[in-house]
Amino acid sequence: MVLVITKEKEAVLTHADLCSRLINFESDVDCLLSTAQCLVADMHKACPALPEQFTNWRAIDELLESARLFCESGQLPDQLHLDRQESLRILAQYAPMGLLTGCVLQNVANPANGHTLLAAQAHAAHALLVGAGMHSHNPAVQFRLMLEQLGIFLPALGSSRFEASTAIPLNCWRLPAYWLSLSLFPEQYPGEILGAAFCEALYGTPLMVLEAQQQAAPNLPALEEKKRRLQDALPHLRDATQTLLKQDADGRVRKCFATGFITSASLLREWEKRCLEDWHLGRQQPQRAMVELVRNKARFARGYHNKLKLAGRVFDDLIVQDAQCFVQELGQSRWVSPGQPEKSLLVTRLLAFGGPMFRIFTEQEETVIRDWIRQLPHSSDAAALATDAVDTDPGNVPLVIVESTVSAPITCVRELYHQLLNLEQYPQIRNSATAFCNSWLARSAQGIHKDDNALPFSVYSHQALRAWFEARAATQVQSYAEHGGDNEKSREDVIDEALQLCPMILIDGAWLRRWSNAGLVETPFGALLYKILSDEIGNGDCALNHPNIYRSLMEDMGIHLPNFRSREFVHFSRFNQTAFEVPAFWLSVSLFPQKYMPETLGLNLAMELSGVGGAYRSARDELRRHGFSTLFVDLHNTIDNVSSGHSAMALEAIELWIDPYLRSNDQQQLSKAWLRIWTGYRALSVPTRSWREWLHPVRYPY
Incomplete structure (x- = not known):
């Protein structure tokens, strides 16, 4: 990637930060447009080879059937038998996609083309995916409400606080960053946008997310309603794709559609893979979750324990500087009875009513602490692997710095x-x-x-x-x-x-x-x-x-x-x-x-x-x-x-x-x-x- 820099220091964004800026999109627009353009180009460059059935077909229904089978082949087939804590974690990680349903279509219909058939058909699909002007029918609104009923409160879309949210690893924003970037160029990428929208509609909500919702909130209809709206949008997307393909004299539109579809499907599968790895690590290494919990809480704990020491080190320094070492030493301290949370002073005295740490942790966080204590006799190698808890792919995006020349504004x-x-x-x-x-x-x-x-x-x-x-x-x-x-x-x-x-x-x-x-x-x-x-x-x-x-x-x-x-x-x-x-x-x-x-x-x-x-x-x-x-x-x-x-x-x-x-x-x-x-x-x-x-x-x- 060519990075145009006008400063001495190279600037980078996380995918979460890029999404925030693209949602607000009123300042540094030249830089954001160039950054989004580069991100789309890089995503397409990294796109796997297009399957033959996506470029060699005779009727559109043949293409759409191939797309459907491709999506079904990538879904995880087996149930994970999630517990509540695991379910909440998966639902939080799905939030960037759940809160941005249909965003790839958001600019397809605009004042310049709203009268055309293609824009009308794409708008009909987008309207279904955002509630058609009825706030309570918007799948994103319903998804947020479900999360809040489960005790997961997230910032408003566009807030920079998302980047600091420990509940959502930064790599969860890769697909939304692609969709939001793509949406800025409806004339340059109409095929890719429709391909991406088709992928969202056909792939639907990943099975592990549906299982998480069934475990944590079986009576809340948010994801079922989203599934219905995605299915209802498919005929409109089919019509829009057919309209666009009528302009395809040399096969380029077919390739563009396939590129948007396959890129989106690959990023969805990447998300599922990382989510599954995270779930496996959580089951195999409760200590990993404990290290992550300490790392997230450490900055709030500093200053309350300056007279205490752990393993010969000042408590406040150790918890901030080396969370992994802190957890290891805490597990060997008098506050913890390995394998027996019900006999551990950390739980029975410190976290209990009247204790100095009462209500410091949420119910879910206390579950993490108990699970960590329960597995201590069997975790000799857990500490070595605990660093996997950190988001190993921060997802940095080079920010393209555009050197704009100052010119007189157009007044005509x-x-x-x-x-x-x-x-x-x-x-x-x-x-x-x-x-x-x-x-x-x-x-x-x-x-x-x-x-x-x-x-x-x-x-x-x-x-x-x-x-x-x-x-x-x-x-x-x-x-x-x-x-x-x-x-x-x-x-x-x-x-x-x-x-x-x-x-x-x-x-x-x-x-x-x-x-x-x-x-x-x-x-x-x-x-x-x-x-x-x-x-x-x-x-x-x-x-x-x-x-x-x-x-x-x-x-x-x-x-x-x-x-x-x-x-x-x-x-x-x-x-x-x-x-x-x-x-x-x-x-x-x-x-x-x-x-x-x-x-x-x-x-x-x-x-x-x-x-x-x-x-x-x-x-x-x-x-x-x-x-x-x-x-x-x-x-x-x-x-x-x-x-x-x-x-x-x-x-x-x-x-x-x-x-x-x-x-x-x-x-x-x-x-x-x-x-x-x-x-x-x-x-x-x-x-x-x-x-x-x-x-x-x-x-x-x-």
């Missing part, structure tokens, strides 16, 4: 729109998107307390927001009732207004582009935003895709547009420059869902509420008057309704997100959060630019 909204639609070809556009977002939001925030769209109330409460929401919806309905039929526009004016909306409507939902991603989609408010996004792009059906419905309206009006991803589109002579301003902001802000989360929530509310009851009904009258289809506006007037539609979902998403601020009783932070939400709401309209900005450009503080 047409060019910004074009490059953001073709993001994989222009990854450097993110710098311009950052500057554009900052300027747009800064100008949107100006006058927030005094102009026509001012903050409706200063002290936030759910009741105040809902009262404003219902009043605003009623005002829009009343406005149509009073003035709906007054404006009789000419046919030419109606066509031109519809045309100027094309750059916006052809990317309908684009402000939510990354809410399909792990780290967002499994949150309660993220599930709602995913549902809105899914509706906008057709829920896996091209005929229901909102931009496609609008394309039909354009054809009905006699307007034939260039491909909207081409430069010809942004320079189409009939488009005004202003037609690209709001769409460019949508595409820009969509890249920063974490940084601009409250602003996105406010923008989403503004967008979903804006036409309901009023503007959509007026537009319907205008279109009908001149004989044009009203399907697009009729659809939005119903799907965005304020009772249970997108407007209601947008409101609920805000309430869910801001609720922790309300409960904290920190009025300052609550007010700041509310101001940011309302800034996003105002950002749907093009903000005015003051002449003062030419001298002193405004900056958004967040």
Whole structure:
């Protein structure tokens, strides 16, 4: 691997750390893209030779049957007869995969291609694997809930705390790191992504994980529900693969599909092998587990035993510096009766109620201690092998340091729109998107307390927001009732207004582009935003895709547009420059869902509420008057309704997100959060630019 370094010291990441950064993916993007690209290339290079049945087949069902048999042949057939402690350990080691179900598909459907058949079919599969906008149906949410009911509490996805989690060896993140990296390049690796997704669906949950769940939580349905969703996703993945293979003139797509499938299957088998080795070591060497336990607890013990000695060494020093030696000496001390935990003072006095170590260890950790004492007479060689407890494969990934040249940000909204639609070809556009977002939001925030769209109330409460929401919806309905039929526009004016909306409507939902991603989609408010996004792009059906419905309206009006991803589109002579301003902001802000989360929530509310009851009904009258289809506006007037539609979902998403601020009783932070939400709401309209900005450009503080 070629490592581009601009510093003197080479930088490396663990696979866990890489996953965390890829889930957040808003800073050091150039480095992460290059690192992910290198990781994918290295994984593919290490992929075993492709079996002949994967490259030499006639019908797709023949390929899929070969894939199914390949997966079944790799599963461990025999039961392990796990105990509870072993089961919990296996379930924790499966967590990186269990919490990232479907992540390899997360970017296949995006604003640039959501109208195409391939993207629709892949999105239908992804929706099933993330709960289709229903938080409680997301397999990752169900898996986390199962772990928590078993006493295993893990950090949120994207947290750097995962890297320090002793329950999950770092090598457990190798397959998720591959999937997350692959997901960043849906145009470069469509075949590999579908192959990887097929592998996840066909391989399913490894048998040892299912056995662990049956032993530890037989009444919890999380893994059974995941199995059902994976099976339901298979027909959609089959359709997407068939669509992609129609473009395969030279057999390259077949090889790409096979590469993604075999690489994923190999990494899954590698995980199973390591998990099985870990289980064998645990059974053969309870001392190994004891050394691991001491090593994990040592830093918390230091300072409590500075007057004690063990084997002539200061207790606190020994436990921190040499866990293996510490365990060996502890086993020979007066606190332990080898083979008899029930007679060992360590258990009966130190760990017992009233003892100095009462509740220092969890129930599972006390089981490790008892098992270690119980096997001491039979462990003469255990100490020599105890080092196997350490994660022998830390899984370091070279971090590619990209030396980026500083250039002036792109300010032309047409060019910004074009490059953001073709993001994989222009990854450097993110710098311009950052500057554009900052300027747009800064100008949107100006006058927030005094102009026509001012903050409706200063002290936030759910009741105040809902009262404003219902009043605003009623005002829009009343406005149509009073003035709906007054404006009789000419046919030419109606066509031109519809045309100027094309750059916006052809990317309908684009402000939510990354809410399909792990780290967002499994949150309660993220599930709602995913549902809105899914509706906008057709829920896996091209005929229901909102931009496609609008394309039909354009054809009905006699307007034939260039491909909207081409430069010809942004320079189409009939488009005004202003037609690209709001769409460019949508595409820009969509890249920063974490940084601009409250602003996105406010923008989403503004967008979903804006036409309901009023503007959509007026537009319907205008279109009908001149004989044009009203399907697009009729659809939005119903799907965005304020009772249970997108407007209601947008409101609920805000309430869910801001609720922790309300409960904290920190009025300052609550007010700041509310101001940011309302800034996003105002950002749907093009903000005015003051002449003062030419001298002193405004900056958004967040």
